[in-house]
Amino acid sequence: xxxxxxxxxxxxxxxxxFLWHMHQPYYKDLVAGIYRLxxxxxxxxxxYYGMVAMLEEFPLIHQTFNLAPSLLAQLEEYATGKASxxxxxxxxxxxxxxxxxxxxxxxxxxxQANLEHLISRYPRYRQLYDQMQANEFVPERAIPFxxxxxxxxxxxxxxxxxxxxxxxARDPEIRxxxxxxxxxxxxxxxxxxxxxxxxxxxxxxxxxxxAERGQIEISTSPFYHPILPLLCxxxxxxEAHPWVRLPGRRFxxxxxxxxxxxxxxx
Numbered sequence: 001x002x003x004x005x006x007x008x009x010x011x012x013x014x015x016x017x018f019l020w021h022m023h024q025p026y027y028k029d030l031v032a033g034i035y036r037l038x039x040x041x042x043x044x045x046x047x048y049y050g051m052v053a054m055l056e057e058f059p060l061i062h063q064t065f066n067l068a069p070s071l072l073a074q075l076e077e078y079a080t081g082k083a084s085x086x087x088x089x090x091x092x093x094x095x096x097x098x099x100x101x102x103x104x105x106x107x108x109x110x111x112q113a114n115l116e117h118l119i120s121r122y123p124r125y126r127q128l129y130d131q132m133q134a135n136e137f138v139p140e141r142a143i144p145f146x147x148x149x150x151x152x153x154x155x156x157x158x159x160x161x162x163x164x165x166x167x168x169a170r171d172p173e174i175r176x177x178x179x180x181x182x183x184x185x186x187x188x189x190x191x192x193x194x195x196x197x198x199x200x201x202x203x204x205x206x207x208x209x210x211a212e213r214g215q216i217e218i219s220t221s222p223f224y225h226p227i228l229p230l231l232c233x234x235x236x237x238x239e240a241h242p243w244v245r246l247p248g249r250r251f252x253x254x255x256x257x258x259x260x261x262x263x264x265x266x
Contacts, residue, residue: 033084110154
């Protein structure tokens with residue numbers, strides 16, 4: 001039989017672009033001057049920093065991040081201590097100074113985290129969750145069963161649970177808080193407050209650093225993340241949905257759309 005000649009087999013290749021869209025709505029109430037929801041702050045701790053910082057371990061991996069300007073504006077306020085937000089303020093208030101209304105607020109909102117991955121990771125946090133569950137998550141019913149120490153532990157762990165793995169690994173003081181497990185005090189709250197603000201401050205620097213070394217490309221969105229065609233003319237909605245119900249007052253401001261683009265690039 002003739003000798004078979006084998007040629008190197010080349011696998012087909014595809015190029016994959018990872019585009020991470022980093023966006024939270026603008027949660028600040030501009031009339032009251034306070035943040036109504038905490039998600040820009042908490043996701044900065046859990047996601048926004050770690051997702052770019054972990055690329056330091058993989059220098060051959062390149063990615064693209066879309067940073068909505070309205071998100072950056074919120075992070076800057078948190079990083080500089082200018083952001084006023086009820087959940088943040090109560091997390092760092094001494095438990096002995098909490099009013100009844102404060103305690104009810106904490107019991108109502110400080111368990112808003114993933115049960116499996118965030119709450120259950122910290123046994124004391126899960127214990128407090130089970131204590132709340134035993135009272136059917138009714139704050140008024142549960143409040144007699146939560147001591148001052150319970151509230152302090154809940155205040156600390158509800159914040160600590162959102163810290164990214166990289167932050168836990170790189171900061172020995174945060175690791176010490178994790179290892180302490182329970183029995184926290186006001187000094188621990190103040191330490192965590194400082195660490196949280198510093199972590200958020202490092203978010204923007206982490207993206208700037210990754211961009212400067214050429215590992216990521218940064219794109220952006222219109223400043224407040226609006227739907228630009230509707231800014232130009234709300235009646236454009238009928239092109240896709242002829243029978244859609246339109247606003248009673250037509251909105252048509254293409255100059256606002258242009259301003260959103262100019263401000264986003266700036």
